[in-house]
Amino acid sequence: MTNETRVRYYPEEMLKHRVQTLLVETGARASDAAETARALLHASRIGVDSHGVRLAAYYASLLRSGGLNAAPSPLYTRTAFATGRLDADSGLAHPACYRAMSEAMILAREAGIGAVGVHRSTHFGAAGAYAVEAARQGMIGLVVSNSDSAVSLFSGVAPFHGTNPIAAAAPVRDSEPWLLDMATSSIPFNRVKLYEALGIDLPADVALDEHGQPTRNPRHASFLQPLGGETFGFKGAALASLVTILAAVMTGADTDPVMVGTDAAQTAEARQNVGHFVIAIDPERFIGRASYDAAMTRYLNLLRAGPSIDSGHPVLAPGDREWQESRRRQETGIPVDPETRTSLGLP
């Protein structure tokens, strides 16, 4: 294995600059490029490389093809005391979703809870990037997004829902936030590709072949099963359906089965109309912030003190593994694969 096929490590600021440069070179406004880089670095920092800086090349290709509107005019409308809608005008989804969460927090600061639906948006990377923003400002953040068909229904034999992520974050005093960011399938499709590259079998209950039959051979995997697999996949499928209702049916986005495919040739005439739905909740309006902080700390202390199946690896709270990785990468830099190095013009 030569150096050219291995990952190399880069400081965060350098990657951020390269991502911004690539997006601006392909037509994005500087401010939109900066927000997109910010979201991608969230994922790269915590170890979710599938949704990190490697996506910059995909967004750049959409900016070139017209699949993304390089100069969108997003329109935010407050629709009630605690709700709003954002038409993202087919621009980069990251500034749109940061904006949506920012507006939801303004609503929640006044009303206790706030919700913003986003439509005519596009692929927004890691849902957790936007939920974390709420937690950093003392609020519970919830973020869902629909996406194009990739996952079967329960007892279905064709893809229907997208991987439809659910993210949530909650503030923790003197600590990084509690963080959940999960697809409603067991794994994303790029994990299948990873198993294929490694030449190992898939776990049971994660993928189906082109005939809708379960397969553990990554080369035969054609689409994904919902979380819970063959026996309990009705739960994952129902969660995916809830995401579609909130993010698409409620907002005016395309539902998953009629959305332009991520792998399709996206142009100005064939753009995705993705939907997101974000909620911010202010603990101050429930138990009060001081009591919330104390209760949250007690709860997490109890959780982390639980006996583990492996005494060398303590039980973790949602987000712990990601923040550990973030601290590690502050030391090592962020690993970048050769293909992404090329797209970002990295040495």
Place this chain on the structure above:
Amino acid sequence: MTNETRVRYYPEEMLKHRVQTLLVETGARASDAAETARALLHASRIGVDSHGVRLAAYYASLLRSGGLNAAPSPLYTRTAFATGRLDADSGLAHPACYRAMSEAMILAREAGIGAVGVHRSTHFGAAGAYAVEAARQGMIGLVVSNSDSAVSLFSGVAPFHGTNPIAAAAPVRDSEPWLLDMATSSIPFNRVKLYEALGIDLPADVALDEHGQPTRNPRHASFLQPLGGETFGFKGAALASLVTILAAVMTGADTDPVMVGTDAAQTAEARQNVGHFVIAIDPERFIGRASYDAAMTRYLNLLRAGPSIDSGHPVLAPGDREWQESRRRQETGIPVDPETRTSLGLP
């Protein structure tokens, strides 16, 4: 097998009357007994017998022991334009959670979204009962509740979270609501008991023995695994954790690991302090009701038209199976097991 060991079928109104009578005889107010019967009949009607009329005997025993406050003075406080808190004063949880959803809908009617946190509550039966109320009034309803420890953490070897249900319902024009009501474990513990009674193995990935080792022998099952099991249980555990944060940390209820056990001797000195969190969202403030109705119908038509692994059993939307069962039981009556017949004084 004699008649005495078989289920018998009864009309809904008769069961409702018997449940109310039992609860009033054991000290509940008539109005609280009626709301509790209403929630139990929701579950019995749609086939969720574990959370149906059989629970009346459990609530009656708590009313007798003082584990439930027979004459609570619930206190609702609106805390902001779109939020409120309800102190249920240790009474029957069903009237408290119906009240919470009713208040959340009042908030949502004004503000677009409304959220109410409930604390000092108790076991509320099926979470879907309250979510459905929102859908019947044209809103999206979300309901979560924490509960006493019964489910391991991911890589944990002891129970920590409760089965912490997530329910959601959404209105569908000219139809019963879309309905999701799921535990964040793969199965509830009474399903383990059912497998034991039937003498068959458990599915993989659902239960652990007293040492925290996976088991498929229902007699060795000591507690449950989170949805996703050994490989993907971090997702079920994180969803359970989100439920605990919303329902307990945010509201002032006991978190799952410190809550008085459902099987413990509950008295006036040792009551559960369960928390619920309910959200109502008005589609009128997003895409608008007419557009929502049209989009929801289109989406569900696409979903149900998807190819099924078994051509005799079409793919179902969340809730379809439950409403089918409800129509069947309108014809047959509701099946009641011998023990529950005795407790309700049924012929």
